[in-house]
Amino acid sequence: GENVEQHPSTLSVQEGDSAVIKCTYSDSASNYFPWYKQELGKGPQLIIDIRSNVGEKKDQRIAVTLNKTAKHFSLHITETQPEDSAVYFCAPAFTGGGNKLTFGTGTQLKVEL
Amino acid sequence: NAGVMQNPRHLVRRRGQEARLRCSPMKGHSHVYWYRQLPEEGLKFMVYLQKENIIDESGMPKERFSAEFPKEGPSILRIQQVVRGDSAAYFCASSPSGGGNNQPQHFGDGTRLSIL
Secondary structure, eight states, rough: OOOEEESSSSSEETSSSEEEEEEEETTTTOOOOEEEETTTTSSEEEEEEEEEEEEEEEETTTTEEETTTTTEEEEEEOOOOGOOOOOEOOBBBBBGGGGOOOOOEEEEEEEEE | OOOOOOOOEEEEEEETOOOEEEEEEEEEEOEEEEEEEEETTTTTEEEEETTTTEEEEEOOOOOOEEEESSSSEEEEEEEEEGGGGGGGEEEEEEESSSGTTTTOOEEEEOOEEEOO
């Protein structure tokens, strides 16, 4: 099965700085790469996703980059704000296999004032 | 424009009792996924259903656990004879269609199950 690792497990940044979280996966068949944000007591919220035929995607302050050869993809958050503080999960999937998401272990991001 | 609705939000059961967790997908969504999250961990896939069909139950324990998504009404995750190790947050997600069409999954806020 898919083995997914995230780094770092915790990340503390100053407000306005950038944050980068890296996700490494093992299944070369994976072709869908989403990032989810989970706040305390809530369900995961999809914040950005990318397909395997695209190397980078940006949505305002959030971007995702994909390196299929090296089997990793990264979440980039620029101009961080306190409300960005949450746990972030990557969850690669092979859509031909029913789109079953395999979640990473999560990264606790803390944005300090 | 309601999202994925799960109820109850919190459920307390004694060992040996049954737990029933409900999930109403987003309007227009016909595919439902159940995941389990233990404290300090990521979500783990349990089962994927379409209306009246179980498509993939590879992540669901063979005993005591069952899931259904009837033609009418919510999807139900049922846990019989609960044990302490079943304590977790259970999340439901829905998508308009299945994996072949690359549809993103949208999650509810979960049911927190506690076993006494």
